[in-house]
Amino acid sequence: MRQAEIQQALRRRADRYLGEARLVVDYYRIRRRVAFPWPIDALPDVGFPVPIEGYPWHIWLAWAAEERLDSIGWAGHLLADERLLDRARQELTAVARWPTHSTGAGPDLVLGHFLRTLIGAGRSWEWLGADVRGEITAACHRALDHKRAWLDENLPKLQDAEQVMALPSPLRERATQNIPLIGTIGLAMAAGAVGHGSAAALRGRADALVRARFDLLEHGVTEAVAYDGYVLDFVADWLATRPAEQREPILNHPSLDRVLRMSIDLAAPGDVVRVAELGDVEPREMPFHISAQAKLARMRESPLSLWYLGRCRADWLRSDALAALLELPDAPAAAAPTATGAAVGPYAVTLRTGWDAGDVAVVIGAPRSLMGHIHFDAGSILIGHRGAWLIADPGYQQYLAKREREFTLGPRAHNAPVINGHAQTAKAAEVIEAGDAGAGVRRAVLDLARCYPSEAKVARARRLVWLLPTGTVVVCDEIEGDGVAPRLEYAWHAPPEAGWWADGGKAVVYHAGAELWIASSAATITRAQIDRLSGSRGHLTLLAEVPVRDVWARCWWIFNLGTQPAPFELDGAVLKVDGVELQAGGMS
16 A cells, blocks of 8 residues: 555545534444534533443544544645644644543443553654643543542452453453453543553553453454454554663463464455454454554564455555555565465364465364353354455444344344254354365365354354365364254345355355355245345345254255366265365264
8 A cells, every 4th residue: 555545545535524513422332323423522421321331432432532533643644744744733732631531430441442542643743832742741640630549449459361361251351352452441541541549550451451351362352353453452552662671571372473473364355354253343444453463563573464465455444554554664575375275263273275356265263262252153154355355254243232132133133053043142153174175175164063052952063164276165063963853044144235146046146246056955046045134234134944854964065166066076075066075074
């Protein structure tokens, strides 16, 4: 991405904001858009009934305000535009003068965002002037005074990662969840910026929570790429305010690279910003993981991050990420990562032929985390090609207890089989195998049995997934009922923009100029099975029930790109397709 492209993107955003007298905030998790007056002299009421008491509902306001202020400020800074500089001073002053930047008793997301926005402006823009800097300093002091009761009670606790790790589960996960952690980082940044007496203790607590969260990631505790990247974005800004020797323990933690690698492993071929939507992952609304990539690349050598950032398009990036990209040194194009074998991440396994538009990627859910942003989607797959996910997942949860929430979290939300009328209720996937299977074939095998409730009567359940060199994807489910013949139901989603057709017992998804054919060894597909489920945001879904007469079942699904479905032959536990023989097994 060239400097001129970044400057033009910031200019367009800033000019748009200059013409808007209101801040439009999209509360997309509850299907509501609010046009707040702007600037405003206090943190406003959200103005509507909230479905979850105690949740920081102002967070979407904080995201929108931060993006507006960053766009205007960075565009003015880079282009030396006095009109933009004056507007940035006015709006930052208005926000800094708010009596409070948070409504809860403790630190939360909203507080973290507004403090980060103000402190970041003060650190980055010398043209703000003494008056605006004074307002930012006063805002930091007010925030610390507002949280004094919380500071007095909590600061003596959790001053090292070992103390956090010693907490019983789920208290340990709750302490390191994104809401309190981001709020604590914001408070720590404020205390450090103004030399507050709590600075050292807040720094110790924030570091302890961050390092514990990284330690937990090694054991599969995650909030998925969107929220793990969200936390890492704040960690990057937090580290930027500190001397180099204080950064090293966090920058050198192996889990930092695990988070960064998620962006790459879960990227759609041909559009790396469109990460796979398993769990609460919204690539367009939550690109904070890309901001983290850009900010951390300024502090440490990371050829992989530079390769990734060089393939990101500007329109989905937040303005602070665009500004960070301008600070990266010019470097020759980094080599692409290898696509051999499989990438096993904290909550998903990826098989891919590469990252270009003509490649194919298969992301397979493998959750083990108790965190709420992880869904019950073990074994569910997404198939990516030409910058899109042709087999998709809702990828979010609706917070309102209406039909859309059922679509995003209910039994038909994912494409692992519903067994005897029961979807998964536990995040207990076991990755048995993931890697090369010879002749250019990649394979993953997951044990799903412990993910289902006892009422499902599941004795054994495995999902085997192959990615062939041709780009064909094959799925084999091996299910044994506990004394009963298992009844298997499937729901295969396509993206909201896709079209469907069915012919000759097979279906095709058409999207982004690609045709993905879907066939099954055990189900004849008709157009009547393609439906829009209640609550869908536009996704159409192929629904199929597989008849089973014995206590065990082996069901194959074949997905191939092209103008015709791929012919296949089934001989017992062996499927022949695209000139390759695929051996199932483990059940008889």
